Amino acid sequence: MAIILDYGQEPPPPRFPWRIIFIVIGVVIALIVVAVVGVVGYLGYMYWSYDQQFQADRLANQQMLLYQIDDQKVLAACIDLWQKQKPPTPTTGPAGDFDLRIGSSDSALPAIIRALQPNEVDISKDVVYIQFGELSWDDYGLKAYMNGAEGSGTKQLIPGLWYFSKNNDIPSKP
Numbered sequence: 001m002a003i004i005l006d007y008g009q010e011p012p013p014p015r016f017p018w019r020i021i022f023i024v025i026g027v028v029i030a031l032i033v034v035a036v037v038g039v040v041g042y043l044g045y046m047y048w049s050y051d052q053q054f055q056a057d058r059l060a061n062q063q064m065l066l067y068q069i070d071d072q073k074v075l076a077a078c079i080d081l082w083q084k085q086k087p088p089t090p091t092t093g094p095a096g097d098f099d100l101r102i103g104s105s106d107s108a109l110p111a112i113i114r115a116l117q118p119n120e121v122d123i124s125k126d127v128v129y130i131q132f133g134e135l136s137w138d139d140y141g142l143k144a145y146m147n148g149a150e151g152s153g154t155k156q157l158i159p160g161l162w163y164f165s166k167n168n169d170i171p172s173k174p
Helices: 018-068 071-085 111-115
Strands: 100-103 120-123 127-132 140-145 155-158 161-165
Touching: 018 127, 018 140, 018 161, 071 100, 071 111, 071 120, 071 127, 071 140, 071 155, 071 161
Parallel strands: none
Antiparallel strands: 100 120, 120 127, 127 140, 140 161, 155 161
């Protein structure tokens, strides 16, 4: 037989579950923070990875220009290009500081220059610039001087052909 005790009090009304709501809100905020940190971390890693690949490609390309190309053949191709595309007047033309700008895939470029895959080739009154680099501060490439011009650059490869780098960096041999 069961004994029922009655103290004459009614049970308290059910309390609103604030504690559960606060826990749920805290968990949601924590998940949002983790998601944001994950996305930012992923994007940071992707940028870092791209930058590492960009720097490695740049270094390999600079080393190729400095140590692996046939300088005589490149200079001869530049002279040939300059003679065929020679600007009509020694003034600044539509390409800015250059009289003529040729795209890297243009059939007017000799095959040896096209194989280097430059960004562009610029021709002025006495210089052919073979330019690489994706940013203005990152420009590097080759300058081929015509008509016995003395020339200048970061490093002379052979008389008439110079390597140039806006940063003045000369990578070591691979």
